[in-house]
Amino acid sequence: MKQTIPVIDLAPALGGSRAERLAVARRIEAACTDIGFFTIRGHGVPLELIDALRGHASRFFNLPLEEKLRASPADPSVPRGYRALGFDALARGNADRAPGDLKEYYHFGRETWPDDPYYTGPEGQAYFIPNRWPERPAGFAAAASAYYAQMERLTASMMELAALALGIDEHFFADKIDRHITAMRINFYPAQQTPPEAGQLRAGAHTDYGLLTILNGENTPGGLQVRTRAGDWIDIETDPGTFVINIGDLLMRWTNDRWVSNVHRVVNPPADAGPAAQRISIAFFHHPNYDALVECIAPPGQAKYPPVLSGEYRDLKYRQTRV
Numbered sequence: 001m002k003q004t005i006p007v008i009d010l011a012p013a014l015g016g017s018r019a020e021r022l023a024v025a026r027r028i029e030a031a032c033t034d035i036g037f038f039t040i041r042g043h044g045v046p047l048e049l050i051d052a053l054r055g056h057a058s059r060f061f062n063l064p065l066e067e068k069l070r071a072s073p074a075d076p077s078v079p080r081g082y083r084a085l086g087f088d089a090l091a092r093g094n095a096d097r098a099p100g101d102l103k104e105y106y107h108f109g110r111e112t113w114p115d116d117p118y119y120t121g122p123e124g125q126a127y128f129i130p131n132r133w134p135e136r137p138a139g140f141a142a143a144a145s146a147y148y149a150q151m152e153r154l155t156a157s158m159m160e161l162a163a164l165a166l167g168i169d170e171h172f173f174a175d176k177i178d179r180h181i182t183a184m185r186i187n188f189y190p191a192q193q194t195p196p197e198a199g200q201l202r203a204g205a206h207t208d209y210g211l212l213t214i215l216n217g218e219n220t221p222g223g224l225q226v227r228t229r230a231g232d233w234i235d236i237e238t239d240p241g242t243f244v245i246n247i248g249d250l251l252m253r254w255t256n257d258r259w260v261s262n263v264h265r266v267v268n269p270p271a272d273a274g275p276a277a278q279r280i281s282i283a284f285f286h287h288p289n290y291d292a293l294v295e296c297i298a299p300p301g302q303a304k305y306p307p308v309l310s311g312e313y314r315d316l317k318y319r320q321t322r323v
């Protein structure tokens with residue numbers, strides 16, 4: 001039988017009793033120890049809001065390249081705004097010398113933050129960076145902020161469920177994520193007019209860096225795949241009405257490898273797929289406060305990783321993946 005990732009209905013856990021939350025947490029634990037990926041239903045995010053952002057993204061990415069490039073910071077190290085085809089190669093974060101990924105993306109973070117040195121001081125400025133919205137389409141920023149707010153609500157619930165699943169205090173993560181540095185990327189995979197280079201994919205095999213990623217995609221040709229423990233690549237359904245959640249490196253470290261930050265990639269469409277192969281995915285990379293110390297939850301002497309600061313780890317990954 002073809003393997004797939006678990007589908008978990010969150011509805012009973014959102015606002016449910018402790019017993020209901022524990023039942024959902026057990027399913028999360030099973031998925032995260034095995035494949036590190038699962039699909040959620042019953043998430044409570046209004047479909048109109050997802051559709052609105054997907055619509056704006058489609059209009060933006062189908063604008064002429066010169067116009068899109070105006071939303072691109074000149075400094076390649078600034079993680080905001082538009083990035084053109086081949087700007088980075090995700091596989092390089094895992095030490096693979098792959099060519100640039102066949103995707104464009106738009107990178108953004110929260111719109112506002114308190115006037116407090118944590119955010120505005122020399123360190124904070126590296127993570128709390130003004131967004132760089134394009135002139136068109138009108139309403140893009142508003143749709144993105146509304147979506148971002150829904151993802152914040154969802155991740156707060158998810159991290160409580162994660163703690164329950166791990167058998168630690170339900171609020172363990174609360175003070176590590178209350179000033180989180182989550183950024184989002186809207187990925188655009190254009191239809192491919194010319195054959196890819198050898199080893200070039202829409203997104204090369206990689207792991208994500210943070211706690212967890214919440215992805216909204218679509219099932220056009222050339223989609224997401226994850227590697228099973230047996231070493232096979234399996235296709236993942238990415239329907240716009242659901243979200244795919246996967247564990248990132250920091251949560252794998254925090255759990256001392258109990259949960260897996262698994263390798264995934266986005267493959268090329270078949271050569272004859274034509275314009276129907278255009279694909280958009282929206283990724284929310286949930287990342288703790290920049291000064292959160294990620295220390296393995298493990299008995300003394302059994303930690304598999306040295307402690308790492310959330311912000312430093314993310315910066316390292318951004319540097320490694322730039323082409």
Ligand SMILES: O=C(O)CCC(=O)C(=O)O
Nearest residue numbers: 187203217224266281283
């Ligand atoms: O587009 C997708 O389905 C996945 C993208 C991804 O893995 C990423 O941006 O980290």
Ligand SMILES: [Fe+2]
Nearest residue numbers: 206207208264
């Ligand atoms: Fe990813």
